[in-house]
Amino acid sequence: MNAVNTSDASIEKKETVMNKILGAISGSFAPILGVLAGSGLISALLSILTTLGWLSAKSGTYAIFSAAGHAVFYFFPVFLGITLALKLGANGYVGGAIGAALLEPHYTDLVKAGAQNVDFLGIPVILASYSSTVFPILMAVSIYTVLDKFLKKVIYKDLQMFLNPLISLMVIVPLTVLVFGPFGTYVGGALAVVIKFLSSKSGILTGAVIGAAWSFLTILGLHWAVVPIMIANLATGGDPISPMAAAAPFAQIGMGLGVFLKARDKDLKTLVGSGLVPSALAGTTEIITYGILVRYKRTMLFVAFAGAIGGAINGALEVKGTAFALPSFLSIPVYTPIGLYLMGTLTALIIALVLTLVFGYEGKSDPVPAKTVKEFGLANVKRETILSPLSGEIVSLSAISDPLFSTETVGKGIAIEPTNGEVISPVNGTVTTLFPTEHAIGVTSEDGAEVLICIGVDTIKLKGQFFTSHVKQWDTVKKGDILIQFDIEKIKAAGFNIKTPVVITNTNQYIDVVPVMEGKVQAKDELIKLIV
Numbered sequence: 001m002n003a004v005n006t007s008d009a010s011i012e013k014k015e016t017v018m019n020k021i022l023g024a025i026s027g028s029f030a031p032i033l034g035v036l037a038g039s040g041l042i043s044a045l046l047s048i049l050t051t052l053g054w055l056s057a058k059s060g061t062y063a064i065f066s067a068a069g070h071a072v073f074y075f076f077p078v079f080l081g082i083t084l085a086l087k088l089g090a091n092g093y094v095g096g097a098i099g100a101a102l103l104e105p106h107y108t109d110l111v112k113a114g115a116q117n118v119d120f121l122g123i124p125v126i127l128a129s130y131s132s133t134v135f136p137i138l139m140a141v142s143i144y145t146v147l148d149k150f151l152k153k154v155i156y157k158d159l160q161m162f163l164n165p166l167i168s169l170m171v172i173v174p175l176t177v178l179v180f181g182p183f184g185t186y187v188g189g190a191l192a193v194v195i196k197f198l199s200s201k202s203g204i205l206t207g208a209v210i211g212a213a214w215s216f217l218t219i220l221g222l223h224w225a226v227v228p229i230m231i232a233n234l235a236t237g238g239d240p241i242s243p244m245a246a247a248a249p250f251a252q253i254g255m256g257l258g259v260f261l262k263a264r265d266k267d268l269k270t271l272v273g274s275g276l277v278p279s280a281l282a283g284t285t286e287i288i289t290y291g292i293l294v295r296y297k298r299t300m301l302f303v304a305f306a307g308a309i310g311g312a313i314n315g316a317l318e319v320k321g322t323a324f325a326l327p328s329f330l331s332i333p334v335y336t337p338i339g340l341y342l343m344g345t346l347t348a349l350i351i352a353l354v355l356t357l358v359f360g361y362e363g364k365s366d367p368v369p370a371k372t373v374k375e376f377g378l379a380n381v382k383r384e385t386i387l388s389p390l391s392g393e394i395v396s397l398s399a400i401s402d403p404l405f406s407t408e409t410v411g412k413g414i415a416i417e418p419t420n421g422e423v424i425s426p427v428n429g430t431v432t433t434l435f436p437t438e439h440a441i442g443v444t445s446e447d448g449a450e451v452l453i454c455i456g457v458d459t460i461k462l463k464g465q466f467f468t469s470h471v472k473q474w475d476t477v478k479k480g481d482i483l484i485q486f487d488i489e490k491i492k493a494a495g496f497n498i499k500t501p502v503v504i505t506n507t508n509q510y511i512d513v514v515p516v517m518e519g520k521v522q523a524k525d526e527l528i529k530l531i532v
Helices: 008-013 017-051 060-074 076-087 092-101 105-113 135-154 157-201 203-220 227-234 241-262 266-282 286-293 297-316 338-359 370-376 488-493
Strands: 384-387 392-395 412-418 422-424 429-434 440-445 450-454 467-469 482-486 500-504 512-515 526-531
Touching (some): 017 060, 017 266, 076 092, 092 135, 092 157, 135 157, 203 241, 227 241, 241 286, 241 297, 266 286, 286 297, 412 526, 440 482, 500 526
Antiparallel strands (some): 412 500, 422 482, 429 440, 440 450, 450 500, 467 482
16 A cells, blocks of 8 residues: 555545545535625625615515525535535536436426426326425435446446436436435424424423434434424414524534634634624524534534523423524524523523533544645635646556545546656645655645645555655745656566556645646646636
């Protein structure tokens, strides 16, 4: 195994299944956290303006701003389809098309009309609305990425451009409508039955269960199954479930405030700060949910415990909602009695805040260290072209025998079979990694690209023999500067493959990583384009 195992890649490889799942979810939300924050702030602003009476909810101005604020949430399956597919190494636009199919008028018109006896090739279809949902698209795109990898192995390369999307869409979209979507519907329906049963038995127990579970139901989009019960309760004099559930977002606000006060990293503070405002004023907690809660598992315990206590209080005191609204400070007047409602929700907020401040938010098994918050899209990465660090023949990463590279676990890129033994810097930047064996080097560019160059396969076993470094870790380098020299013939004579991967280890910060060369390449030729 190549020495890259001693880097972050080995950590990723040894992750638990849960860490990988949470890492995939967190990474797929990372690129869209910014637009979620901006959209949430628009919703918060509209809430303030309508509460103060400065803007009518029936005006054209409100409608247009509301469209701007709610678009990303309505079309969430599209955005999530793109980012999750990219995160898992598949075609992001196919992932987006899968999400868009669930919102396309030919399908949504069937849902709106309440069409009966709809089938697909004779198989009955359970119609449901998938706008703003998460669970169906998470399942659909995850299966699509597995299918995509299989198709890349069995379909001739020159035909993959159109055959892979064709087959993927024809298989995955029907599966989503027939299986993944209804599965979520059945799970949500069962959940609604359980909550309705519990609420008829014990307010304290129901409040504790809902308060603890609500944040996690929201992550999967299953909370929408409970909303019809809330609305039905409103029609009969008041809803006891929404005050119990409200404890969860207030617990998230408390946890977020705790992270904001405790974090030293400015980027993390910016992330949390951008999520606290829409959460507090508009009930839009996506930034905290997917930016913090999913990322740091310890915070899940804090939010669950605090939510359970706050929910139990609201359930025991028989607090009710008088109108449907997202829980926030501006929506407090819709709950009665207000004083008792505040007792439950603020208790949840304070408990989560104190737990975060006392015990911290980071755990040893978090998917990624806190210092890499640039993965959330806050780092100043830019569109960039990476030059070739070597002269030689370009080969696909899939041809590398080391699975960390061939499966793009380390990152996307290209490989080169060198014709001379000199590695130059492909960017202006800093040497951030230099292996003791001098067979691999990492350079971070001034624009944020993290480029790893690993000379040969299993060459760590040479223990530095035949490699000579001309730089040290943390040296500043310019394009064309010599980084490492190596003896090709002696390495080959020792029985080692000399194919050299050149990969972007922070691939998930870019929309795409596109190799631009084929065949022969010379050092300093344009090799990879990074799209943002």
